[in-house]
Amino acid sequence: MMSEFRIGVDTGGTFTDLVALRPDGSVQTRKALSTPHAPQEAVLEGLRGLAADNGLSLGELLARTSRLAHGTTVSTNALIQRRGARVGLLMTAGFEDTLSIGRGPLRRTGGLPASKGRDYIHTQPVSPLVRPEDVRGIRERVGSDAVVLREVVEEDVVEAVTDLVAGGCESLAVCLLWSFRNPVNERRVGQIVARVAPDLPVSLSVDVAPLIGEYERCVTTVANAYLGPTTETYIRELEAQLEAEGLGSDLQIMRSSGGLTPVSLIKDDAVAIVNSGPTGGLVASQYLGELIGADMILTTDMGGTSFDVGMVEDGAFTREQSPFIDQGLPVRVPAARMITIGAGGGSIAWSDRGRLGVGPSSAGSQPGPACYGRGGVEPTVTDALLILGLLSPERFFGGQLHLSEERAREAVATRVAEPLGMGVEEAAAGIYEVVTAQMSDLMRKVTVERGLDPRDFVVFAYGGASPLHAGHWLRMLDVREVVVPATSAVFSALGVATSMLSFSEQVSEPVEFAAGSPTADVIGQIFDRLWGRALERLARIGVADDAVGSTGHVELRYRGQMNELSIECPAGKVTLDELDGVKRRFEQEYERRFGRGTTVRAPMEAITFTLDVFVDERKPRLGDVRTGGRDEGRPLSPVAVRRTYQRDSGWWDTNIYEFAGLVAGDRIEGRALVERGDTSILVPEGTHAVLDEFGNVRIRLDGVEQEVSR
């Protein structure tokens, strides 16, 4: 049978996006309206549409699909809406209150922006994932040196589990002190539970996040137990439906770290797919970056309520070791590093004694911006865009929603323009400028914090609204180029389609790190153990170990430090030269981040070891589109002219180009707008855009020319 389709399906709040890649490099996209009550309906609907586009039945399409990958919000939604399983938690006796104590204020203010954290009185903690009465202590203890000081008191486990199940717990989390150093007690608890309550789903901390720090490890394990049943049910059902319809290959699920998980491993990975939504765009950026030769990329995705920024550095995206999945809930599951601020189309603009601000509060989609005419009276970014002429009122939401400029003007006039003594257009331009600057500040923050220079980066702009702001960042950040991908409206789905099956094995094991064979031996032994676990996992998912690639990382610090830098390291026996190389890379990275001369002659230690394993597949390649140049008889010309407003020069006639009419090599002089579906791309004054052979719109400052093949 022909295996020709590689499909990515990404479920979003409004649309379920699909991308199909074929061996010839062609890309097909499709959107279906999301069905939040039963997300699989939209998935199947979209697949049917994709099949129809190819003149196939759904069964025929699925039979010809080599891989179907899925980005789902089912975990994220269950978390946000607190609709997970009722979880029972077993902890070392004496430490049952770990989650309630929550490392003091961390449980309340962790992960919050300063403006909220500083509101001492009103910052309520979020509701916990496990009720305090569903936590039980188990008499047992392992020391920091991995010595078992007390074996598990078996009757404690039997009694606790019997009681918890009788009380209505549907899922169990187990997190014992130091289990990541010596899992024997925790595994023993797992065995007893399997005997007492064989059907009860169990998450052991040593399987979910075998890393130092009981609060974070416990949050991670509980979150996995909380989300696991809901997530697994949805995915198993979807898989069964797809198989019934004829899917011949495995379904794979997108994780927040950017890799795919096979359904068979989802049990211990439910927490790892929380917030995987924005990660797809990062994977797609990495992939597209490789095609166009960009390895330093800032990714920007602006939606209705938020603006997400990610980074591809030397061709790889950076990961966060302990991201917050909610206020006060840090999890020890690496996730692609995304920084989000409340700056979206729905962000509300305000004035306060001569100051103009935007956000962080948002009108969301209900009531939405004033111009939606759904009762919103607060002026939003979208209202400003409309007043400035940057949005076409007829094309918004594919023409399904008519925007009212009158309402937009009224909202901006009463809330911003009049209090500040400005004209409506000037105020709208101010809102636009402030929000564009906030976005640019965020990008500066994510780069500079890591010692990187924004001038080395290309910006990828995708999602609803980024392409209307991105052109300005050429000047504000001095970035090299702004790229609006051809598939910008379904970019996350492209990322899902191009992701690789992968997983990580991690262990915390603090060891001295010094030049010399003892360190080299220890590192070799630790990676050997991680490889042992990885091979077991590969066997479970039926992947041959010669089909995989791997990278190793070790988190290093000076002895006594509390934070580490993650440094690449050979994942196995290291030579002394390689060891020296690791130390050098650590020092380079350290000085890059903290300045020359900040390294010290102090002993070093390695804390956490990570083995990333990925199935080494050939990457699909995107085909060339619209090459061959423009016909002599059909010169490039705008389809319309519209007035747009700018703060410095007032109203300005702006050329509007239709994306469908462009071919590779076309050059558009700013100030102009390129419109495609419901995406508008602004090419600001003093810049120009060129369409490349993959259909990407690439914007640069005038005078900075680019080579694009036709």
Next chain:
Amino acid sequence: VSVDVDPISFEVLRHRLWQINDEQGVAIRTVSASPIVVEGNDFNVGLFDRRGRLATSGSGSLIHVNTLGFTIRNFIESGLDFDPGDVLMTNDPYLGAVHQNDVIMASPLFVDGEIVLWIGNVLHHADVGGIDEGSFCINARSLFQEPARYFLKIARGGRIDPAVERTFVTNSRLPDAASLDLRAQLGGIHVARERLEGLMAERGVEVVSAVVDGLIDDSREQLSRMLGEIPDGTWHGEAHMDGDRVGSDRVVTVTLEMTKRGDRLHFDYAGSSPQVDSAVNCTWHSTYAGSTVPVYAFLCGGEIDWNAGLEELVTIDAPSGTVVNAEFPAPVSICTIGFRWLVTVAANQAVARMLSASPAHRDRVCPSWGVSCNANNLFHHSPSGKTQGALLSDHRCGGAAARSFADGFSHSGQITAYSSNAGNVETTESKLPVLYLMRRQLTDSGGPGRFRGGVTAMSALTPYGVDQLTFKSTNTAGTEASNAAGIEGGFPGGGSQAFVCRDADPLGALAGDGAAFDPETLVTAADWLPSKADGIVRQGDVFGFYPPGGGGFSDPLLREPWRVRDDVAVGLVSDEDANGVYGVVLTGAGVDEDATRVRREELRTARLEGASTVEYRLGFDVGNGGSPSDTLEVAGGDGDPEIRCTWCGHTYEHTDDGDAVRARGRRGPVGGAGRWVGRRVGGDSSRFELQQVLCPGCGTLVSTDERRVDEG
């Protein structure tokens, strides 16, 4: 030169300055070796105008940013020459450091030969020498037994001076940590300087300076407006230290009368104790910084930027030669968790009482928040002379007072740093040779009230893998009086206490029946320590402690019974207190409503038995619309307002001068507020008592306060 900055550029640059300062903090946290810094956030970063006024502050300890401004002004006035890239360094409490552990670094930013801004940071070093490990010198009688006070240029022209570095590092018991923390601070300055230089080049000095001024002006105007919305008046605050050094458990006091007139807030500390020959004294600028903490936390909150804008509105009087304005050479190495801390405790009470009388801002009432820093340093000295040690972080598990609309936050941490977190047990065990036996929420440690104060946690540990450990227990206060004030009748929260159990053989118990350790059983064999104590814990001993809880809001008999039931269900309140303090009769998982009514009447009657007539000062002007409290209301017209009990409607009789009303009063031992108060003295102190003011009609509480009784 002043230039107009349009509102848009202003907002853009405000964000930019915030973000640059934030980057300074990120650099410090990543390089630092100290749990105090990384988990406890005991550092801070700031950007200052050319005169040393704070413009943008970081999210660490908010004591530091104010005192940093004073230090920079001292640098400016010192007559030193500054060149671009110079970094000054001091830890001198008489120049603006809070105590000697807090090393301040500041660097002027030059543009075209002129200083245009200052960059500053301050970080608590784990040990800088002195008579006691950890440098909180609980044994010092003189400044000269304390850590050296430095005044140095650590970097010249952007390059670290190795001789200066070595001088500093070599005086620490933990030189590796000192070295890394020093580099962390320099790294932070480096990061901020590079970014600010870029910003100056991009926007111009005039524009950036105008924004810096504007930020300060903005905060001042916003705070001025808020103060204008609050009725004028004078409010009281006081806090007591029960033990100021090893071997001394004398009581030392800070007393405050805080007056609000128009948009000015004045803190007057007249009547506070004379300075003492122990390290808990506070210098003037730390008293200033300590006073502003509740102003930032409860008035500015998340709405008004925290900067020098408040300096023009907030003033203090601290008599020279007292514990709140110590004169050289008074020892001061515990200042930050000594009298600086208690200044904040007293200021917090006064600010809460002011807000309580302010109808528009009663939602901000919170009279206590982490009132004692139960700071315990543990050190291990190996025979080879190597020293290993650190400050435990469990004191950040203490609680905050109830609010006027909800219970207080349990494990709120400290008011001085909203993001100062406790470390993980595993992290501590990997850094120190100890084994934790438990870290548990402490039942009944939240001050009872209609809304309950937040609870605290108790930690207990034992030496592990070593014969013995040295402990230095620097508990601010709280072994007799708790200082964890409640308000409007709410009870004080649990005290702050450390203890040792000798020869308890916890590891044997663990290996034997796998004992589950809990506070009740553990403390039966406890030797309760005074507020400042040191000693040795050997193998088989247990060292334990709990920071304070938060005070309650209003009368506990007014608490909705279902809340008490829920608290009992999760162990925050015991059955005994449910019945004895809240008057709630539980039947299994439910409330017996009828029996509860009866029980509550019994308790009211019992309160009035043996009570005597007292005069109660209202603390607010009845005529100006002040809302008295949860249990008192103003009734009647403009001409002749009456004060009534909200529960029984009893009309209080005014005293002759009209400022006070006649009520009933009762006095009892401090332990009446809860069993974690005054533990060292069995709940019955000879120096403090619990005084309550009651409605003569029904016994509903008007106030419940700890009072000193052994003098005046």
